[in-house]
């Protein structure tokens with residue numbers, strides 16, 4: 001396997017690295033503390049082309065490969081995982097889903113705005129009683145001839161309050177099980193669409209997470225994505241790619257925490273020497289470095305699988321499972337290396353530790369990744 005990055009990939013990685021240091025770092029502690037959405041920074045990321053990286057250029061996308069997207073996710077996440085999840089959802093779940101399965105009219109109307117950052121999108125699958133068990137959708141969309149009537153509640157929706165367009169998964173025919181599920185493009189301004197209160201979260205506090213309530217929202221027929229009954233497969237396929245993005249986010253959080261711990265170990269002194277000279281610390285750094293490198297291989301491999309047109313359900317799930325474990329472990333160890341300083345906001349590692357946890361939960365918990373992996377390996 002050759003992971004040598006191309007000139008273009010290196011350029012886009014460096015652009016993301018520079019952007020994160022110049023534009024995300026200075027306000028990240030304050031945004032986390034106030035649960036403030038990075039609106040200005042998201043606008044700039046749209047201008048840089050970070051919001052629709054893999055989408056077709058004819059609809060304003062960057063036409064880039066998944067590996068470039070992963071590199072950007074990794075760099076942004078080293079500094080601000082709240083900003084990177086906004087990027088991830090818009091790229092992987094919204095733009096990729098529309099670009100791959102939308103009609104030319106849907107792409108013209110919606111994708112052109114989402115790729116440029118003029119508008120932001122959200123992906124709405126989870127419900128109060130359908131998180132991991134995604135087929136148990138309670139939100140209904142009843143066929144009324146020229147439109148569907150949408151009713152129900154969605155939970156934990158990233159970009160929930162800040163989006164303009166929402167990809168909503170709903171049950172259209174309960175009798176048909178997962179084949180009676182459809183996906184729809186819903187506009188924020190439509191009658192009957194209400195945004196619920198913002199969640200007060202442990203981590204990724206700068207990202208905007210809400211419940212959404214639909215009360216007799218009229219969705220035109222032309223806003224259904226794909227053929228009748230395609231919604232569950234649409235969600236699964238879109239999430240399979242999304243998991244690569246979250247795996248890259250986890251990798252970035254781990255790498256960010258490790259870099260901070262390493263730098264700190266070179267300046268902090270204890271027992272007459274810099275703490276890096278104590279094996280207790282040096283061995284922690286060795287472990288972190290090794291695990292991050294292993295996670296990186298899995299994450300890049302899953303991106304390359306997707307770019308090569310190979311199956312990426314398995315490699316994406318393995319990448320997310322492992323990288324999110326490494327993110328959590330590394331962030332906890334980075335706090336430990338910092339001692340008391342690790343427990344205060346100024347040193348960034350406590351935030352990375354809080355942010356790391358969500359990578360084991362969203363876009364499928366670690367347990368869901370193990371279902372996907374075990375089914376795949378046992379099928380052979």
Ligand code: CAA
Pocket residue numbers: 089123125126131132133134135156157158178232233236237239240313362363364365368371372
């Ligand atoms: N690609 C294409 N089709 C797929 C697929 C995939 N990756 N995975 C499943 N399917 C198809 C199956 O082939 C099957 O179709 P057929 O019957 O025609 O063969 C159908 O979908 C149903 O599949 P399963 O029987 O495997 O379904 P299941 O009920 O056993 O569930 C699951 C499988 C993997 C557990 C799934 O429910 C799942 O992924 N759950 C987790 C949901 C999730 O990730 N939620 C996160 C919310 S989004 C989010 O977090 C975004 C955010 O805001 C950051």
